[in-house]
């Protein structure tokens with residue numbers, strides 16, 4: 001959560017940002033080429049009608065769980081001083097309407113904003129003693145008016161700080177701007193007169209820091225055309241005469257009602273020293289916000305700033321090109337200072353990190369081929385990594401023999417709290433270091449990308465735990481500071497609407513990979529220093545104390561320092577004396593997982609969990625439940641005894657074991673005698689467990705081996721290499737898959753398309769959709785679904801800076817490398833490439849084939865809607881968002897991954913009553929297994 005103490009500098013930043021934005025806007029309007037700015041003013045009514053408070057669970061709101069929906073929704077209610085509504089937070093069990101004075105915080109020629117200083121005489125307060133922070137949270141609704149003084153319909157943008165959803169003149173907007181980023185506001189078109197706005201107020205302790213919630217609605221005039229939506233150009237720093245990386249980006253918003261096409265990016269006419277190249281042409285849909293990526297080359301790196309112009313035109317009917325100019329002041333730094341590098345995130349967006357190469361002193365007596373490890377430092381929530389508070393937090397380690405890297409995790413909230421989207425960013429930042437070395441012609445020691453020392457504060461402390469539990473074989477040591485153990489442990493999920501425990505198990509199962517308290521065994525062998533301020537009122541010391549106790553029980557190695565008189569943050573928190581000692585002691589070491597005589601690997605999702613001791617889990621038997629591998633070295637037999645539970649497939653890297661595969665028994669089977677097959681493998685081998693529990697070598701591993709054998713043109717066993725061990729293949733008759741599937745064996749025999757098996761990036765719960773390679777494609781099958789497609793695009797950009805193309809789905813063919821989100825109404829969703837996919841949609845409802853083969857039919861009544869993952873070729877995914885009508889489509893769309901902790905499994909089927917019952921209103925929910933079958937653990941009503 002944002003840190004009260006930290007907030008002040010950010011407020012300052014924010015004010016500067018507003019000032020910059022205002023300046024930009026001044027420049028913008030004339031550039032809109034739509035004539036002179038129209039006469040315009042907007043003003044908010046000061047009186048707001050409030051109804052609430054009602055109970056709200058942590059991160060429950062995307063599921064609905066709004067008690068007023070029982071009465072048809074707040075929008076259908078009129079203010080009535082006499083009316084009482086039952087509420088578990090109300091005195092006498094009821095609440096009613098009240099009036100609130102909205103504070104106009106900013107009003108000028110371009111717009112106006114109102115802040116709602118909601119302050120219920122906290123009825124939750126007496127409950128807090130019993131339910132803690134969970135009882136501080138609430139939800140309520142507010143209704144106000146604004147009037148627009150103008151002559152014509154105008155494009156306006158709506159900011160909604162700390163707000164998740166609102167209605168304007170009866171039109172629903174979900175997603176809002178919970179963290180007050182102001183990155184992708186909706187563009188709406190309104191005419192003169194009075195307009196009504198209904199705002200759902202959801203008070204979330206974690207997002208709002210336990211202080212007053214600054215709920216703000218701001219309405220501003222937008223230019224009539226393409227507008228710059230970011231602060232200038234995001235680009236790298238110039239270090240000692242080199243641009244640290246060439247990738248740059250400008251975010252634009254299309255305020256028009258027609259799609260616009262970006263044709264090129266070129267240097268402005270007055271800029272002769274810059275060369276720019278657009279990465280690929282981009283269509284910005286009407287109302288959409290999209291980043292434009294381009295490469296920059298500077299022929300004169302002393303230039304103080306660059307200016308580019310974006311050439312664009314309307315797609316249809318094609319118009320003459322227009323230009324949008326953007327300039328950016330360059331930051332010049334010494335190469336030894338932390339500086340900004342930019343690179344491509346797997347989602348095809350620009351991300352940046354702050355990099356500090358080893359100092360002159362650190363490299364002085366390094367040997368020629370020495371590689372320095374990476375010291376990673378993860379920032380807290382709401383903090384920008386380029387802020388000195390972050391980028392200079394490790395100045396006291398100036399001569400450490402390491403590359404110091406401050407990743408962003410893409411956004412100030414690290415995308416999804418350093419998990420899926422955010423951690424992918426960490427890994428590309430690390431992998432960018434060699435490219436940086438090339439770009440700037442660095443002569444010093446290279447980087448060892450496989451050795452990390454990880455530190456992090458607050459949300460970043462939690463990120464450090466994530467790294468420890470998910471990349472244990474890369475980590476030489478770690479220092480999680482003032483971090484929390486899991487979002488459920490932070491602000492407990494006590495006050496969600498009641499639900500069947502099978503449902504909460506599914507919700508929690510979707511979050512398994514993020515519960516560090518259950519994954520600590522993975523840290524065994526890694527030195528850990530924990531530190532927490534005793535007076536921390538933001539992340540309670542409870543988290544560090546608990547994890548330190550559990551680490552001991554997991555035979556892990558940690559020292560825990562609880563600092564008296566210190567709070568959540570203080571200057572120098574990342575470099576206290578014990579931390580400096582720790583960094584210096586550990587930095588020269590290597591990851592300890594190869595030395596361990598006994599260890600375990602616990603896996604929530606194989607898609608995001610790396611190896612430990614040469615073993616990696618690649619499939620779980622029952623997704624949504626933990627899998628584990630326990631390894632013990634048996635002195636008597638001199639073998640590693642590996643036992644597994646809930647593991648369906650496993651990758652073994654035999655190079656990690658000095659005596660090779662023959663030294664391993666897996667669930668009692670000798671690894672070198674599997675299935676009568678004695679196998680040589682140069683690097684890694686994938687093993688599958690078949691239905692009777694026997695382990696087999698997967699065909700793909702065999703295939704690789706065969707290719708290798710053919711390539712070397714003689715049987716590898718005659719080669720006298722150290723990795724060549726007694727090889728012969730006795731049987732090639734190994735199934736492609738672990739289990740005999742009758743599914744399509746008739747049709748395609750053994751050559752089953754890989755897309756029928758769920759693997760790699762497709763694994764995990766619904767947030768697996770974030771593991772895209774390339775931008776998202778959001779397709780709508782019906783023009784009625786286009787508004788929801790645009791809303792999803794907005795939310796992806798707002799919460800993750802994720803890029804998406806919004807397109808009308810005309811054909812099923814799609815050739816983009818990224819994942820696809822399909823929004824659809826009625827029966828018009830195209831069929832999937834998987835012929836026997838268990839969920840089938842029709843215009844009148846849907847059917848689900850449950851485990852065991854029975855088919856359940858769900859009729860369209862009660863506003864049926866569904867959201868689920870489906871396979872696409874090449875490990876890609878499609879997220880289908882579907883409803884029998886437009887209203888129910890909007891209900892499903894609430895669950896498109898956006899906030900952490902919501903707990904969406906692989907599929908959810910809902911009816912309208914989810915809107916007040918929350919999870920309990922889902923008629924079906926659960927996970928898909930490795931064959932995309934519904935697991936036995938699913939709930940189907």
Ligand SMILES: *[C@@H]1O[C@H](CO)[C@@H](O)[C@H](O)[C@H]1NC(C)=O
Pocket residue numbers: 268270271305306307327
């Ligand atoms: C080019 O002109 C623009 C607009 O007048 C100005 O903002 C920018 O600083 C100029 N750039 C250079 C490199 O002179």
Ligand SMILES: *[C@@H]1O[C@H](CO)[C@@H](O)[C@H](O)[C@H]1NC(C)=O
Pocket residue numbers: 521553554555
């Ligand atoms: C911890 O170590 C003890 C003693 O070696 C052993 O008996 C126990 O199983 C280990 N526990 C875990 C969780 O590894």
Ligand SMILES: *[C@@H]1O[C@H](CO)[C@@H](O)[C@H](O)[C@H]1NC(C)=O
Pocket residue numbers: 739740741742743836849931933
């Ligand atoms: C998956 O479902 C199909 C039928 O739809 C069935 O033939 C197959 O055996 C199932 N696979 C597993 C692993 O249960």
